[in-house]
Amino acid sequence: MAIKYAILGLLHYQDMHGYRIMKHIQRNFGHMWTINYGQISRSLKDMEKEGLVSMQDVVPSDDGGPHKKLYSITPKGREEFARWLASFPDKGMLIRDPFLLRFVFFGFGERDQALKIIDEQIRIYEEQLERRKKNIAHWSGYPDYVRLTAELGLQFNRTYVNWLKRARKEIADGREEKGKKGKEKE
Amino acid sequence: MAIKYAILGLLHYQDMHGYRIMKHIQRNFGHMWTINYGQISRSLKDMEKEGLVSMQDVVPSDDGGPHKKLYSITPKGREEFARWLASFPDKGMLIRDPFLLRFVFFGFGERDQALKIIDEQIRIYEEQLERRKKNIAHWSGYPDYVRLTAELGLQFNRTYVNWLKRARKEIADGREEKGKKGKEKE
DNA sequence: GGATAACTATGTATAAAGTATATACTAATA
DNA sequence: TATTAGTATATACTTTATACATAGTTATCC
Numbered sequence: 001m002a003i004k005y006a007i008l009g010l011l012h013y014q015d016m017h018g019y020r021i022m023k024h025i026q027r028n029f030g031h032m033w034t035i036n037y038g039q040i041s042r043s044l045k046d047m048e049k050e051g052l053v054s055m056q057d058v059v060p061s062d063d064g065g066p067h068k069k070l071y072s073i074t075p076k077g078r079e080e081f082a083r084w085l086a087s088f089p090d091k092g093m094l095i096r097d098p099f100l101l102r103f104v105f106f107g108f109g110e111r112d113q114a115l116k117i118i119d120e121q122i123r124i125y126e127e128q129l130e131r132r133k134k135n136i137a138h139w140s141g142y143p144d145y146v147r148l149t150a151e152l153g154l155q156f157n158r159t160y161v162n163w164l165k166r167a168r169k170e171i172a173d174g175r176e177e178k179g180k181k182g183k184e185k186e
Numbered sequence: 187m188a189i190k191y192a193i194l195g196l197l198h199y200q201d202m203h204g205y206r207i208m209k210h211i212q213r214n215f216g217h218m219w220t221i222n223y224g225q226i227s228r229s230l231k232d233m234e235k236e237g238l239v240s241m242q243d244v245v246p247s248d249d250g251g252p253h254k255k256l257y258s259i260t261p262k263g264r265e266e267f268a269r270w271l272a273s274f275p276d277k278g279m280l281i282r283d284p285f286l287l288r289f290v291f292f293g294f295g296e297r298d299q300a301l302k303i304i305d306e307q308i309r310i311y312e313e314q315l316e317r318r319k320k321n322i323a324h325w326s327g328y329p330d331y332v333r334l335t336a337e338l339g340l341q342f343n344r345t346y347v348n349w350l351k352r353a354r355k356e357i358a359d360g361r362e363e364k365g366k367k368g369k370e371k372e
Numbered sequence: 373g374g375a376t377a378a379c380t381a382t383g384t385a386t387a388a389a390g391t392a393t394a395t396a397c398t399a400a401t402a
Numbered sequence: 403t404a405t406t407a408g409t410a411t412a413t414a415c416t417t418t419a420t421a422c423a424t425a426g427t428t429a430t431c432c
Contacts, residue, residue: 002389009294017411038392088306097219103331148349159342189417253426254382373432378429389419390417394413398410
């Protein structure tokens with residue numbers, strides 16, 4: 001359960017409640033992790049049962065805000081996190097890109113439709129790239145591990161956008177019509 | 187169910203059995219999709235029920251080899267695939283890297299242990315890069331969509347290895363000790 | 373020739389992750 | 403004062419991923 005360790009790691013910085021953990025992961029780990037509240041909610045409940053975190057109810061009367069559940073990491077949680085951190089990753093990178101899966105098969109469809117989808121993909125990833133460029137400056141004073149991770153996200157984003165634009169151009173220029181269309185390698 | 191469309195796409199090229207589909211995805215789509223046999227096996231069974239593929243048992247006496255189940259795409263399968271191909275991807279790229287998740291938290295552990303894990307990661311991805319460099323030449327005559335996708339895989343691999351090496355150097359030089367260790371941004 | 377390791381081939385049970393949907397309160401804004 | 407965006411949580415359901423189990427084939431090593 002990898003989400004578990006992401007949560008335990010974040011709770012090293014400070015106590016948090018579920019929604020804030022989700023927002024943190026979305027904002028700062030977005031290039032290597034996607035998450036939604038349902039997963040956080042379930043994980044926190046399980047982890048409390050396991051004794052890795054402890055929960056404190058923050059009722060509206062306490063701070064004037066909405067009902068929250070504030071989670072802290074326990075000594076047991078710190079132990080398990082440290083063990084995990086020092087262990088070698090057992091699995092490799094997991095990638096799923098619904099766009100690329102289409103892209104590789106675009107030879108079986110209409111070129112104009114393919115170009116439309118590619119253009120939309122360029123729009124999305126250029127926007128993301130601009131957001132990340134703006135954000136990266138804020139990381140300059142932070143620990144190397146965190147800053148370096150953000151920089152990798154930016155580099156992947158840049159590589160992807162450049163590739164998309166080059167691919168779009170090659171396809172628009174009609175080069176795919178000359179290839180051995182429909183053939184595939186083993 | 188995205189796996190379904192990967193399978194339907196591959197069956198456009200030729201009839202295949204499950205193990206071969208898995209190997210194909212691992213070898214050629216590894217940078218955009220990860221998969222294991224369990225998923226293929228169940229997907230094919232479901233897809234046969236749905237009428238998207240048809241199955242033909244190849245018993246040992248037929249070809250001397252082991253028992254196989256040869257799958258073909260049906261007209262209904264082609265229709266559904268075409269519909270999917272022309273649709274806009276509803277979800278973005280998903281990346282989950284057990285190494286990067288550790289990396290971002292290495293500030294909470296021992297630097298020497300971190301360096302060991304980083305070195306192992308460099309070894310793994312340099313090996314993968316060499317394999318891909320060798321493979322890419324074989325794609326030169328193939329349709330643009332397929333070749334371009336393979337090229338992106340190579341570029342991502344290269345970006346990752348370069349980043350790993352730079353990160354390793356920065357960390358080995360001890361720069362992470364000077365940072366605001368343990369602090370984290372919101 | 374026989375062991376053994378690596379590869380081909382499949383299947384099922386279980387665990388983990390991801391999505392859809394629901395509720396409710398707060399803050400901003402038009 | 404509506405309405406929208408944002409904060410906050412929870413559960414049911416679906417899809418995806420892993421672990422384990424089986425069995426035959428091919429290659430290699432002694």
